[in-house]
Amino acid sequence: MIITISREFGSGGRDISRALAAHYDVPLYDQNMLSEIGIDESYDIDRINQYDEAPRWMIRSRTVRGLTNSNIDNIAMKEFDFLREKARVKESFIVLGHCGESILKEYDPISIFVNASMDLRIERTMQEFELDEKEAYALTKKNGSQSQDVS
């Protein structure tokens, strides 16, 4: 069983994914994938997190013969390979974000998209980040296209 969860920022996708993972007793792959994809142990994984599910800066990257200097792209490719391998060996898991529904399409996953009203998303953002309403609105709007969730 493979469940892919995509979500709008602030809609509670991460909470739902954790609850599902606990209910079905399967691994949940989110940012924790970074420690699984072979990044050398000398690197601070928390610092590498900045590359996870981040938009690529076109001006700062180039591709030559299929190889790119973009750490964002390279980490994404490693994560995709990791997920495909897990699916290939028929492991059950839940993946939050990371284009799971696209790259695992051939394995016919259960795909869930979590969304919520703007009011609820702002309210959750205010609680999680301890922001006032105006700041929470700005943060929610800024992250809207990236579909990141609050922790």
Place this chain on the structure above:
Amino acid sequence: MIMSAILAMFIDSITVILFLAAVTVELAQLLKFDPVPVILAEIFCANLGGAATMCGDPPNIIIGTALGYSFSDFINNTGMIAGISLFFVVLYFWFCFAKKLKKSEAYLEQIDSFPDPSQAILNRMCFIQSTLIFLLAIVLLVSHAYTHLTVAFIGVFIALLTLVCAGSQAKDLLKQVDYKTLLFFVGLFVVVGGLEETGVLEIVAEWIANWSNGNIYLMVLVILWVSAVASAVVDNIPFAATMIPIIRMLAQSQSVPLTTLAWTLSMGTDVGGSATPIGASANVVGTAVAMKAGYPISWGKYCRYCVTATLLVVMISMVCIFVRYV
């Protein structure tokens, strides 16, 4: 570093770094050391080595072919500057990374398990054929001033020879030819030709001439540093192609030796690309190979070491050009 520079004199830097970076990563995993400093040094030295010969870097091929210079012309001029720069670059990277790369104790433990290099050769006949063709290419390139064969003819001849020797695999080889790059070059020369015909390049040449007031020191300064900075952010191939008509016009209008401006342009475009992760193809390939192996190299880490090295080499080039040619 020295192997990287020497290989890049004859083989394109992308291939050199693809090979060396992969080897470095394997060694790093075997001997438990951080490969990033070594890869950064290899990338820089590959770009520097490519500046030493006519076939080492595409801008040199374009400059040499357009202005009629030979392989030995480059060796005697940019080769000398690159050689002096390589000495200082090796010292620089040694001081930067010596403490990070202490001899690993794992070396002594693993030495018996090191693979035998001859085991990597899967087909002895193909290996011998490829080596002979490669050596023939080098001989033809080094001697092309005497044989009057153009670099383009040598390239095509070697390619055809390789296809003949490949036999039934020739079709697969042809499929792997980078046709997009060939079309890119065709388009590039059409665009540069258009800029030249419409007088845009003449305007740039006049601006340089007016700003420098005919002073060759200032002309060298402008061409060298602008080439270096531009190559750090844009592809050095179109930049070099665009600058060739400009330096030709400058040489004619200001009675400045064309060779001086040519070597200046060559060093600026070849070396400037080393400053940033996107400045040269070898940089992109090296950082990508490192990342794929689990060693991400950020812009900050790359530029911290390579911008200084680039400035060092550009300054050495400037001094060499002033002393020898002006």
